Amino acid sequence: MxxxxxxxxxxxxxxxxxxxxxxxxxxxxxxxxxxxVSPPSRCPTCEKKLKxxxxxxxxxxxxxxxKCRFCKxxxxxxxxxxxxxxxxxxxxxxxxxxxxxxxxxxxxxxxxxxxxxxxxxxxxxxxxxxxxxxxxxxxxxxxxxxxxxxxxxxxxxxxxLIGLVGESAGNIGRWWGSLIPVTDMAGTYLAMGAGFGLLVSLLLLKTGAIPLSFAEEPELPEGVDPDDPNLILVHPHPRREVMKEALFLLPVVVFGGLAWWFMGQPFGKVVGLGALPEDPLVLRSFGGVLLGYLVGGGVVWFIRIFGTLLFGKEAMGLGDVHLMAAVGAVIGWRDATLAFFVAPFIGILVVLVTTGVSAVLKGKTRVIPYGPSLCAATLIVMVFRNEIWAYLMPGLG
Ligand SMILES: [Zn+2]
Structure with missing residues (x-):
């Protein structure tokens, strides 16, 4: 058995x-x-349907x-x-x-x-x-x-909510070693306020009140291959473009901050909103997922804006922002942030392996997609998160 x-x-x-x-x-x-979903799988060469x-x-x-069964x-x-x-x-x-x-x-x-x-x-x-x-x-x-x-x-x-995990999940309510992302009520208010701010930003983007960043194609010099992946680095005004993204994030930060201040703490604590009589685990786990989504994506986006302003080159892709937002929604904002800071170590390994040590030493680098490093770092955190946190913050065990 x-x-x-x-x-x-x-x-x-x-x-x-x-x-x-x-x-x-x-x-x-x-x-x-x-x-x-459709059509069913077929051979890309002879287009016959596979058995x-x-x-x-x-x-x-x-x-x-x-080899293909039909055309080999x-x-x-x-x-x-x-x-x-x-x-x-x-x-x-x-x-x-x-x-x-x-x-x-x-x-x-x-x-x-x-x-x-x-x-x-x-x-x-x-x-x-x-x-x-x-x-x-x-x-x-x-x-x-x-x-x-x-x-x-x-x-x-x-x-x-439907009781599939809960009491039986042991220390589910504590963040340390907890099964699912959970936060306190202040964090839940913060996440809901910031989520509302995100909707406001999307609406303003839709109506054109906030401009879309990197919207127009940059003009290419003669003889440059438009499919060259290195081209993402040659936009003429990356600092100006990334400021549009900072503008987009402003309502998220403002509404998140307001919700935290007025409903969480310290103000919410005073008027009693910060502490609800019964511990609403469903709400706090929803807050944990939402907060993870916002912080996971927010950390990458902040580094993208900061790095672009600093170096004058577009740093990190918006795809990476969405990726780490998803990671945060699944494993929570602390683990997603941890994964983000583990990723550069993997990125260095990827560069060394794919371009070779000698090429790196000679300064011959090329654009390396960062998504794979973020994914590998996330998997490492999913496996070793207790060990890493116990090492980084020994008091929490
Ligand atoms: Zn075939």
Whole structure:
């Protein structure tokens, strides 16, 4: 008799390979603006529909020996690689959560009482795998992918609301080692005020009251390839453009600050709004997800604006902002911020590996997409967050 948790590891490994198969479709079609549901998979060369058993993850590619059944055109090894990677990471993360002691809150609650959180984390993982491959190849992160993870993150407060996780989740209310992102009431008011400010900004952007940044294409010098990824660095007025983004963020900061001050603390504390009689965990976990979304994205955006003003070159992409917003919504603002500061170390490794040490020493660098480093850092934080926090802030254990 194997335990439910071990059964989950095995099942999710197989399920992960199938999810990887879907991610291949996402990676191939989403940047082209095509539907991910129809038409069914076909050979990109001869356009014949694949047989259902050729679609079996990893194995299908192996028994076709990497060639199309009909026209014998080679099929990219990226397909089985993405499938296998997704399967291994799904099983691996589940195993880490329930069998290693690295995430004791998961191990204590077991799959039966923490599966909604595990499901949200695995969804983020799948989105990060797709974002990593697309960003590495095309230097973009499609927003449909990051929004999917952000919306799915709301399943966490929903699971609290319908009682799927809650009392049984142990120390769910404490931020240290807690299962889902939670904040206090002041944080919840702050998040809701800032969220309202974001809606105001979007409305002002829609009506044209706030200008869209980097809207017009910069004029290119003669003989420059318009598809060169290095071009994102040559906009003539990056400082002016990024100030438009600072303007966009102003209502978010103002409304967030006002809500925190008047309803949270210190003012809200005085008039009694800051402390509600019953501890509203559902509200505070919703606040935790919203705050994670806003701070996760906000930290990247702040560094983008600050870096662009400082260096006069566009720093970080808005895709990275959306990515870390999604990460924050899933794992909370503290862990997302931590991941953001782990990412540069991975970025340096990526540069050294992809361009070679000698090229870096000679100063021959090129644009490296940052999304993959952010995703890898996020995965590292998901696995080792207790260890890292215990090291950084020893008093919290
Ligand atoms: Zn073919």
């Amino acid at each position: 194997i335990s439910l948790d071990l059964f989950a590891v095995i099942l999710l490994g197989v399920w992960g390979c199938c999810v990887g198969s879907f991610l291949n479709v996402v990676i191939y079609r989403v940047p082209e603006g095509l539907s991910v 259902w058993f050729d679609n079996v993850p990893v194995l299908g590619w192996l028994w076709l020996r990497g 055109a080679p099929i990219s090894g990226q397909y089985p690689l993405v499938e296998l990677t997704t399967g291994v990471l799904f099983a691996g993360l589940t195993w880490v959560y329930y069998f290693t002691g690295l995430r004791p809150v998961f191990a204590e609650t077991g799959v039966l009482w923490s599966w909604p959180v595990l499901a949200v984390h695995l969804c983020l993982l799948a989105c990060m795998i797709a974002a990593t491959v697309i960003d590495a190849k095309l230097y973009i992160i499609p927003l449909g992918i990051t929004w999917t993870a952000s919306v799915v993150a709301l399943f966490q407060p929903a699971a609290v």
